[in-house]
Amino acid sequence: MEGRPLPHPFFFFFFFFFILFLSSSAAGPPYSCHPSFTPTRSLPFCRTSLPISARVKDLVSRLTLDEKISQLGNTAPSIPRLGIPSYEWWSESLHGVSQAGKGVTLNTTIKGATSFPQVILTAASFSEDLWYRIGRAIGTEARAVYNAGETTGMTFWAPNINVFRDPRGTPRTGRGARGGGRLQASACCKHFTAYDLDHWKGINRFVFDAKVTAQDMADTFQPPFQRCIQDGRASGIMCAYNRVNGVPSCANYDLLSGTARAKWNFHGYITSDCDAVSIMYENQGYAKTPEDAVAVSLKAGMDVNCGSYLQTHTKSAIYKKKLPESQIDRALHNLFSVRMRLGLFDGDPSKLPFGYIGPNQACSREHLELAHEAARRGFVLLKNDRNRLPLQNSKSSSLAVIGPNANSAWLLLGNYAGPPCTSVTILQALQLYGKDAKYLSGCDTVACSNAAIDEAVALAKEVDDVVLVMGLNQTEEAEDHDRVDLVLPGRQQELISAVARAAKKPIVLVLICGGPVDVRFARDDENIGGIVWAGYPGEAGGYALVQVIFGDHNPEGKLPVTWYPQEFTRVPMTDMRMRPDPSTGYPGRTYRFYRGQTVFEFGYGLHYTKYSYKFTSLTKETFHLNSNTSEAPGSARQKPVSELGVEFCERSKSLVTVEVENQGDMAGRHPVLLFLRRAKPTAGSPVKQLVDFQSVELKAGERVEIEFKLNPCEHFSRANEDGMMVMEEGWHFLVVENEEYPVAVLA
Numbered sequence: 001m002e003g004r005p006l007p008h009p010f011f012f013f014f015f016f017f018f019i020l021f022l023s024s025s026a027a028g029p030p031y032s033c034h035p036s037f038t039p040t041r042s043l044p045f046c047r048t049s050l051p052i053s054a055r056v057k058d059l060v061s062r063l064t065l066d067e068k069i070s071q072l073g074n075t076a077p078s079i080p081r082l083g084i085p086s087y088e089w090w091s092e093s094l095h096g097v098s099q100a101g102k103g104v105t106l107n108t109t110i111k112g113a114t115s116f117p118q119v120i121l122t123a124a125s126f127s128e129d130l131w132y133r134i135g136r137a138i139g140t141e142a143r144a145v146y147n148a149g150e151t152t153g154m155t156f157w158a159p160n161i162n163v164f165r166d167p168r169g170t171p172r173t174g175r176g177a178r179g180g181g182r183l184q185a186s187a188c189c190k191h192f193t194a195y196d197l198d199h200w201k202g203i204n205r206f207v208f209d210a211k212v213t214a215q216d217m218a219d220t221f222q223p224p225f226q227r228c229i230q231d232g233r234a235s236g237i238m239c240a241y242n243r244v245n246g247v248p249s250c251a252n253y254d255l256l257s258g259t260a261r262a263k264w265n266f267h268g269y270i271t272s273d274c275d276a277v278s279i280m281y282e283n284q285g286y287a288k289t290p291e292d293a294v295a296v297s298l299k300a301g302m303d304v305n306c307g308s309y310l311q312t313h314t315k316s317a318i319y320k321k322k323l324p325e326s327q328i329d330r331a332l333h334n335l336f337s338v339r340m341r342l343g344l345f346d347g348d349p350s351k352l353p354f355g356y357i358g359p360n361q362a363c364s365r366e367h368l369e370l371a372h373e374a375a376r377r378g379f380v381l382l383k384n385d386r387n388r389l390p391l392q393n394s395k396s397s398s399l400a401v402i403g404p405n406a407n408s409a410w411l412l413l414g415n416y417a418g419p420p421c422t423s424v425t426i427l428q429a430l431q432l433y434g435k436d437a438k439y440l441s442g443c444d445t446v447a448c449s450n451a452a453i454d455e456a457v458a459l460a461k462e463v464d465d466v467v468l469v470m471g472l473n474q475t476e477e478a479e480d481h482d483r484v485d486l487v488l489p490g491r492q493q494e495l496i497s498a499v500a501r502a503a504k505k506p507i508v509l510v511l512i513c514g515g516p517v518d519v520r521f522a523r524d525d526e527n528i529g530g531i532v533w534a535g536y537p538g539e540a541g542g543y544a545l546v547q548v549i550f551g552d553h554n555p556e557g558k559l560p561v562t563w564y565p566q567e568f569t570r571v572p573m574t575d576m577r578m579r580p581d582p583s584t585g586y587p588g589r590t591y592r593f594y595r596g597q598t599v600f601e602f603g604y605g606l607h608y609t610k611y612s613y614k615f616t617s618l619t620k621e622t623f624h625l626n627s628n629t630s631e632a633p634g635s636a637r638q639k640p641v642s643e644l645g646v647e648f649c650e651r652s653k654s655l656v657t658v659e660v661e662n663q664g665d666m667a668g669r670h671p672v673l674l675f676l677r678r679a680k681p682t683a684g685s686p687v688k689q690l691v692d693f694q695s696v697e698l699k700a701g702e703r704v705e706i707e708f709k710l711n712p713c714e715h716f717s718r719a720n721e722d723g724m725m726v727m728e729e730g731w732h733f734l735v736v737e738n739e740e741y742p743v744a745v746l747a
């Protein structure tokens with residue numbers, strides 16, 4: 001999600017306590033504290049009546065130094081004398097349980113898991129409820145996979161909540177998380193922090209040193225993590241590869257122990273990204289020896305390393321007196337606490353609260369329908385001249401589909417995917433829908449260095465309707481590969497324009513891509529009637545797209561990121577500053593700060609009907625910061641939120657009512673986005689910021705009032721240069737689409 005994080009967390013994994021077990025599986029997973037394993041049966045760490053901290057303390061006290069060190073890598077071996085099976089910390093579930101990590105196998109009883117849309121598309125639905133249900137489904141499938149013995153770990157390294165700061169980055173960004181108490185599955189907020197450069201013009205994430213101001217840290221990069229931990233109650237954090245102001249995140253005591261644990265009250269485990277410890281010595285030159293890298297990470301508060309570096313070098317770090325054994329115990333305490341919270345030391349898992357979740361829960365009909373719903377709700381209608389869309393589904397009208405992205409099912413999943421339950425291309429979805437289409441790839445590949453333009457033009461002339469399915473794929477935008485261009489690859493644009501010129505009627509362009517593309521040429525071409533951004537819509541995305549094209553579903557999505565023009569690429573991706581710098585022409589980043597031209601704005605999205613909005617009431621229209629102000633010369637008067645006090649913040653909460661009307665003739669649902677705009681933004685204050693959002697479903701002609709809760713201390717504030725949240729004097733406007741409502745903040 002771009003810029004300021006969403007005001008509410010997206011709930012992810014959650015847990016039930018009181019569900020009775022119904023079944024037990026024959027070939028279940030291995031587990032600790034097996035009732036027939038006599039050496040441990042009566043030991044305190046197996047006693048479920050004791051608090052977890054006491055059980056872990058007992059367990060760690062029984063381990064030899066070698067056993068302890070063995071547990072510090074993502075693949076933690078078994079400890080046979082204590083009946084403890086091996087454990088794999090690394091599993092992935094960014095948008096569905098996936099084989100991308102090392103824990104999940106999905107090759108015996110369960111062969112696939114529901115592949116939900118890539119998270120940037122789900123972000124476009126601006127629906128907390130949808131995120132919650134997807135998170136719950138993934139959590140259930142994760143347990144099903146565990147119960148079926150198809151994973152040796154229940155710690156999933158998702159969600160990825162990095163700020164989508166630059167359009168060239170690979171959009172894996174998405175959701176908050178929830179855990180705490182007993183865990184059905186463990187979620188992990190990654191990658192902590194200020195991480196989004198993968199590999200750009202020779203600079204990679206392993207060596208990149210992000211220079212981040214205290215101000216941007218406070219109101220851009222840290223809030224998603226704070227939310228993920230405090231509101232989402234995630235039980236894991238992954239520290240990132242990159243350095244922030246010189247210090248690698250996994251070696252940063254202030255970040256891991258000071259901020260996450262002490263300030264945010266985080267109680268889970270902290271893993272490194274894979275090999276993020278070795279690079280401190282090998283690539284960054286931050287540590288003088290491997291032992292120094294190991295010592296500085298553990299002392300900073302990291303608990304487990306993805307990779308084997310700690311397993312290899314921790315012992316010599318201890319012998320060389322760079323690291324006290326107590327640091328290992330500290331880490332093990334966090335690690336075994338999470339394994340115990342997952343119920344992996346409580347005896348036969350099939351007899352435990354989540355033991356009832358059987359293999360039929362993976363790829364269940366309900367989850368596939370949810371994947372379908374999520375895809376449908378994310379698509380963003382970017383252009384619809386003279387209501388070109390939806391297409392009429394009449395028998396007499398002929399259709400051509402052109403484009404390499406119409407004929408790949410794997411492409412629709414995006415990265416960190418699968419295996420999915422089903423595989424359907426867009427073309428196959430059309431057939432399922434009962435629509436015949438003539439197909440031409442048009443480009444040799446997505447990169448489109450060769451285009452069959454003449455052939456495509458000839459086909460376009462033959463038919464009534466043309467849908468072009470273009471965009472990117474994971475060769476163009478991927479982990480470890482940032483784009484250097486924002487335009488469509490190769491000859492795609494040329495092909496699209498030629499087909500548009502030749503077609504009988506304005507054509508429809510579907511863009512399959514995660515990051516934004518500069519399609520001003522298409523936006524401004526009157527021969528192109530409709531444009532749909534489809535993200536990477538997941539395994540049910542093909543059918544969902546066809547339904548939107550033929551009008552069975554009214555598009556709802558709103559762009560979750562700014563679409564910048566190609567000229568934005570002159571900004572070095574390495575420049576982390578969010579705020580603009582007019583003296584050098586640096587334009588700033590995201591809808592909060594960037595004021596240059598856009599292709600499409602954050603929050604933009606059309607529908608097959610017209611909605612209107614009207615502010616009807618606000619319980620408080622003026623906020624008095626009334627006491628002394630800390631006045632900075634030349635800027636509006638501002639006051640730190642911490643000085644305003646809790647009482648002021650409580651007192652200033654207010655309700656905003658907005659009337660929404662469906663003025664068209666098609667029912668639909670869409671998210672209403674409430675922004676705050678400053679009348680005169682001072683240097684350092686955002687032009688606007690998202691305050692809240694709410695989905696509303698309206699029949700044709702229907703009108704409802706919706707209410708937003710305004711919390712000025714949170715919603716009107718921004719960070720000052722010292723990283724302190726402040727409220728500023730001056731006129732502000734609440735904004736919904738083109739409607740504005742003034743609010744005064746007085747000092």
Ligand SMILES: *[C@@H]1O[C@H](CO)[C@@H](O)[C@H](O)[C@H]1NC(C)=O
Pocket residue numbers: 105107108
């Ligand atoms: C499933 O995958 C695991 C891990 O790669 C492997 O050890 C196991 O043999 C595989 N099982 C089958 C039935 O292919």
Ligand SMILES: *[C@@H]1O[C@H](CO)[C@@H](O)[C@H](O)[C@H]1NC(C)=O
Pocket residue numbers: 411445446447448473474475476
């Ligand atoms: C993406 O398209 C390229 C050609 O442009 C192709 O070689 C590659 O295999 C595709 N990548 C994926 C991950 O499908």
Ligand SMILES: *[C@@H]1O[C@H](CO)[C@@H](O)[C@H](O)[C@H]1NC(C)=O
Pocket residue numbers: 627628
């Ligand atoms: C403002 O601050 C000054 C000095 O810091 C203090 O003497 C004065 O009482 C304050 N006024 C109010 C209204 O708090």
